[in-house]
Ligand SMILES: Nc1ncnc2c1ncn2[C@@H]1O[C@H](COP(=O)(O)OP(=O)(O)OP(=O)(O)O)[C@@H](O)[C@H]1O
């Protein structure tokens with residue numbers, strides 16, 4: 001069974017980045033995504049790259065996991081680089097062969113965009129690599145807390161998310177079981193024209209949905225039997241706590257922002 | 268003499284107006300330190316009784332008292348603190364992302380503080396022999412282990428009665444035996460009432476008392492040994508009689524005298540090797 005789908009990309013560990021409060025990580029990443037677009041010269045990019053790499057090394061996640069996370073976007077990074085290379089006609093001509101006329105401006109802009117992309121992906125995948133889905137859920141529930149005042153069902157949404165996460169492996173095991181059972185009855189998912197294959201999925205989906213609904217009903221009853229009556233008056237076992245480490249990381253990040261705005265060129 | 272914990276008084280229930288009665292004039296009591304087994308054929312109303320006890324359903328006629336309190340819309344949240352229930356399917360009652368989260372679920376619902384929760388998670392997991400799995404995710408556990416976690420989660424709220432509704436039905440014979448051992452130890456140690464619902468007659472042997480359900484009515488209520496003397500009738504209402512009992516019957520048929528109804532292999536053995544003393 002596909003293990004990566006079960007726990008997301010999470011790589012267990014005990015590094016500083018793993019131990020940070022998930023809210024800290026989400027907040028920093030949120031702002032990082034913004035400030036990346038303010039970098040516009042070599043020193044400012046250098047600062048961002050240094051921050052991203054420092055986080056990466058601090059996380060102690062093996063490089064191959066990070067590269068694996070980047071694979072689906074390599075194409076995009078290279079594509080945007082080439083696009084800028086071909087389209088931008090600024091600066092001096094640096095390369096001229098037949099239809100390939102590259103200008104210095106194009107090269108620089110292409111590289112800049114590629115770096116931005118790379119940084120965004122790197123930092124966001126660091127979040128999922130070092131934080132369990134359930135921690136992310138807790139953090140979101142906590143950060144959306146103020147919305148409860150306008151009757152936004154924050155607790156319910158978080159519970160839904162955590163139960164979905166809990167049931168993904170169960171439902172995948174079940175899908176596997178049903179598809180084997182149907183295959184043994186002669187249903188063929190893998191060959192034949194697309195139309196037939198889509199039809200073949202129906203005998204897979206119908207039992208899967210029927211059983212999912214039955215599970216939902218039983219789970220709801222079990223939850224009620226265990227005294228669940230909504231978020232009101234509930235305590236929580238898992239606890240989010242801002243530690244010294246979080247404050248320290250926030251300070252570093254603020255310094256990074258200040259340096260960025262000092263070094264970038266204006267006008 | 269222990270007091271009555273659960274009282275069913277002339278309870279009748281049906282799922283809706285059009286449906287036939289699922290329970291008809293059911294009356295019984297369960298004491299606060301007693302182990303009662305409820306057996307009966309499929310659809311005889313066993314699960315319905317369990318759901319009535321903790322207010323997942325309400326009877327149309329008669330009344331149900333738990334610790335002297337009547338089960339009503341207003342009292343169910345109090346009553347659910349006293350009633351712990353473990354269902355048949357281990358997967359569909361596992362709420363938490365890990366073992367400790369699941370054990371905590373019932374306590375979280377009651378607003379129990381974190382320190383107490385951490386303590387009780389340790390002690391209940393120990394009681395069901397799952398201490399090594401505190402941080403394990405459910406998909407890495409066997410069915411029997413999930414049922415143990417479910418039991419721990421229920422014990423964590425220190426209920427006065429533990430109801431197992433075919434909680435071992437999906438387990439293999441070994442898993443079944445282990446779970447039954449665990450709960451019977453817990454029951455005698457913690458002095459709680461235990462209701463086991465099953466259609467495996469083997470499992471009722473250890474109980475103090477057995478309630479046999481048939482078509483929504485209490486067909487018989489007695490100690491296990493007594494129940495097993497009525498093999499023919501039990502078979503007629505769709506229950507399997509244990510092998511030892513059948514064997515003892517066959518022996519009687521060929522003229523071996525057996526004084527009391529054997530409940531397990533040891534007792535039958537006892538009967539047989541002391542045979543010559545009596546003849
Ligand atoms: N949600 C429901 N709606 C309508 N009828 C139901 C519902 N649940 C159960 N019944 C009916 O009530 C009767 C008793 O069901 P119950 O689940 O109590 O039986 P049971 O003794 O637990 O059986 P089993 O051994 O199969 O678990 C059955 O005839 C069943 O068809």
Ligand SMILES: [Mg+2]
Nearest residue numbers: 313314315433
């Ligand atoms: Mg049942």
